[in-house]
Amino acid sequence: MSADQPLYHIGFGRRDLGDPPPTVALLSGDPERARQIAERHLRDARKLSENRGLHSSVGRLPNGRPLLSATSGMGAPSLSIVVNELVQVGIRTIIRVGTCGSIQPHVRPGSVVISSAALCRQGAANDIAPVEYPAVADPFLTVALAQAARRLGVEHHVGITASVDTFYEGQERAASANPHLLRALRGITEEYRRLNILNYEMESGTLFKMGGVYGFRAACICGVIAQRTEGEQVVLEAKAVAVENAIRVALAVAEEVAGEEGI
Ligand code: URA
Numbered sequence: 604m605s606a607d608q609p610l611y612h613i614g615f616g617r618r619d620l621g622d623p624p625p626t627v628a629l630l631s632g633d634p635e636r637a638r639q640i641a642e643r644h645l646r647d648a649r650k651l652s653e654n655r656g657l658h659s660s661v662g663r664l665p666n667g668r669p670l671l672s673a674t675s676g677m678g679a680p681s682l683s684i685v686v687n688e689l690v691q692v693g694i695r696t697i698i699r700v701g702t703c704g705s706i707q708p709h710v711r712p713g714s715v716v717i718s719s720a721a722l723c724r725q726g727a728a729n730d731i732a733p734v735e736y737p738a739v740a741d742p743f744l745t746v747a748l749a750q751a752a753r754r755l756g757v758e759h760h761v762g763i764t765a766s767v768d769t770f771y772e773g774q775e776r777a778a779s780a781n782p783h784l785l786r787a788l789r790g791i792t793e794e795y796r797r798l799n800i801l802n803y804e805m806e807s808g809t810l811f812k813m814g815g816v817y818g819f820r821a822a823c824i825c826g827v828i829a830q831r832t833e834g835e836q837v838v839l840e841a842k843a844v845a846v847e848n849a850i851r852v853a854l855a856v857a858e859e860v861a862g863e864e865g866i
Pocket of ligand 1: 702703704705770774803804805828829837
């Protein structure tokens, strides 16, 4: 299939992206976040597709450069399909804009975590590279995210993320429909805390490995919406601020990067 034609899962092709086409994408897990980025922050935003609920829009940043706002869906299998197709249509820089749960007392709800690398406990990634292959973010994008966060006055943390396949079992949640947490997962959050891992989320590890293997730039910024040193629940009051902080920082870097690429 030519990447000019709409691709099967994302529902759009290279030809739909306009001229000049975007090479930079912000990738949200939640389609509502992808829509919000496009509608609130991009000029001349145009919806490309809502195939399978995966909202994608293209629009222009304040400096006039094109940006794609797309949806990965929840978890690494869905992300791997979307990212593969985004690269087929010409995307070369992907910044994941997500949410996460803190596992360190000093990483508070409302702040953001910028992942320098991931402990990748994800099955999808094993189809792409050996388990030992490093799940590491693009260092330049990561520094740019930290600098933008500082400039914008956003409370931020840079470090290692635990990227796992499940929200409940894999993140050691006892309050779920499954009363039988595997022995191998009991105590894992405390172990990760001692290993100086900052947070849990569900997509960055596979994204980073794909970036390494395919040769595109990948980074991840997540708003902190749960504080696992205090409880298992999402702190709903912190969500709007956390997500808006992540979006503002990601957009600032998208603008710098799209400018650098001269597109
Ligand atoms: N996303 C996750 O994967 N875990 C959390 O606790 C919150 C958001």
